[in-house]
Amino acid sequence: MKFPFFIAKRYLFTSKSKNVVNIISYISLFGVAIGTAALVVVLSVFAGLENLILSKYNSFDPHLKITSSVGKTFKISDLDSDLKENNNIEDYSFVLEEKVLIEHEGKKKIAEIKGVDENYHKLVNIDSIIKIGEYFSDKLYRDKNVMVLGSGVSYNLSVDINNMFSQLTITSPNRNSKYIKDKSDLVSSAFTPIGIFSVEPEYDNQYVLIPLNRSQKMLDREGEASSAEINIKNSDNMHHIKTELEQTLGEDFVVKSRLEQHEFLYKLLNSEKLAVYLILVFILIIA
Template sequence: MRFERFIALRYLLTWGNHAFISVISWVSVLGVALGVAALIVVLGVMNGFSNELRDKILGVNAHIVVTSLEGVIRDYDRLNEQARSVSGVVGAMPFVYSEVMLSTSMGVKGVVLRGIDPAAAHGVITLSRDLIMGDVQDLIDDPAGRGIFIGSELAGRLGLRVGSEVNLLSPAGQRSAAGFAPSVEAFVVRGVFRTGMYEYDSSLAYVTIPAAQSILGFRGDLVTGLEVRLRDVDAAPRVAQELERTLGGFPLQVRTWMEMNQNLFAALKLEKAAMFVILVMIVLVGSFSIITTLVMLVMEKTRDIAIMASMGAGPRRIARIFIFLGTIIGALGTSLGFAIGLLLCFLLQRYQFIQLPMDVYYLDHLPVQLQWTDMTIIALAAMGMCFLATLYPARQASRLQPAEALRYE
């Protein structure tokens, strides 16, 4: 094997007068490198985007949501304690969910109103970490029980800050003889949060559960459902089944974050697979360049091949020379591609010089997260295609007959 490696390295490093072949070989290296670098960067961004989006969604929303087909849950304290006792659950709290109108002197905006238990919120959602003004304790200590937390984009659009007064209007807040009449109540902004997702920051508001029950006209101590947070987000299907058995099933409905966001994450997974296939084509083009390089080298080195064959080098040893040569070119291209790709990923992650409009995308920058499984697949795919590209030229070289090759020399 030492003989084959020696000849392959000699052909790679000492091209002599065959400068054109040398240029083609380095073009092959660059082709493979660009394909590998593009794969690393794109898959890193896709992974980062998917994980960042998941983390932000699961920061505002719980891992599992328990609701009722009847619309409201009555005996929620007992159900909440039962949910906490299930293995894998680290936090649970009741919530009230509805859509209302928020009005100020600057304008009117439809918002999603969520009534929460501020004391238990830190164990279920990331509200305490997302607050940029105010504190969760301000919602608990509000003297009138009419404190409200709003998103940063909503606050900027309506010119609100901590201490500002707003009115919440619920279309179905009060029952009368003529049906439901709108209910309007005044609230004071006690905090402003920023999740990093425009959709939440521009249309989400938090109040306490009693305040939400009051404006929505709930008769009795009712909530919309329970939010449950898990130790392991990937264990949501298993824990959901255990919760359903523990809580008693119908009319309760247990849904995981995977089910509630199934279409979104399925689309991201499909897009990642499509981008992988498309970018592999770039590596394939580079591997075809390796075929061109080796075929031209075989034509140029016909005399050398014939001499080696006449000195006792069998067809397999001659074939291995060109397989080694093509594999070395592929390895150089793959290594260079990894260096370029990892450097670009580091720069994107460190400096975030590509900014995204938050009103169009969920995020304001390109997140990057590299996974070793993806890196391994990229390396194996690149080296595999480069190896396959060496087989035809190596086979042609091994089939040369010394007498035919030297006849006209």
């Protein structure tokens, strides 16, 4: 190791400091140093940006999400026992989602109701996302038509949580109707808003939380769910547990990791990092 340093010292610190070789060496050294520093800084920024963006989704997304590969919903009884017996799972919740029309005092908005069971608050830190009002974890609300709206949905519909007489109408297609021809092909239910949550604009403008049993009744999906959301004990083993669940559940179910739930965003971030890396490496090679 001493010999290369000796050669470098001879070239960089020779008494003839103004010869051409010396000048070129200093310029090259400066270029490599700047390029390397820029590479480190830019990649660090992108890594931080990725973590920041994904952390916003992580507050609402589970470690793993299971959906049916053969239909829109599945019977909860088909999955419940397998999840209970898995020692790697910390908590899980069954969810029923559906796009609906929500109306309030003449204003309308297409949104997505997310019917969640009594375990949902164990997956999501509800207290940290509820900004106004409360959540329906209390048994008092368990069998009531109550809702917690995303802040964007609430804003678009001008909902006043403090008005105890405020009600919103949720309308969805009748399960038994193939086409919507008149009102008989629609099902409507009145819900009382009790809270507003805020996580990230994409979710705030899209989701409304209601009790699972109310969504099942309204959508005529008794005993069914559209997904199972899971938090595991050790997130470092996510890939292993995902593979294990896929083998246990078979081809009838699809298991997605937290990143796979936002696959496009994840690929986009990685593509940008790769592009920046290649550009800066090219600059270093030239330098």
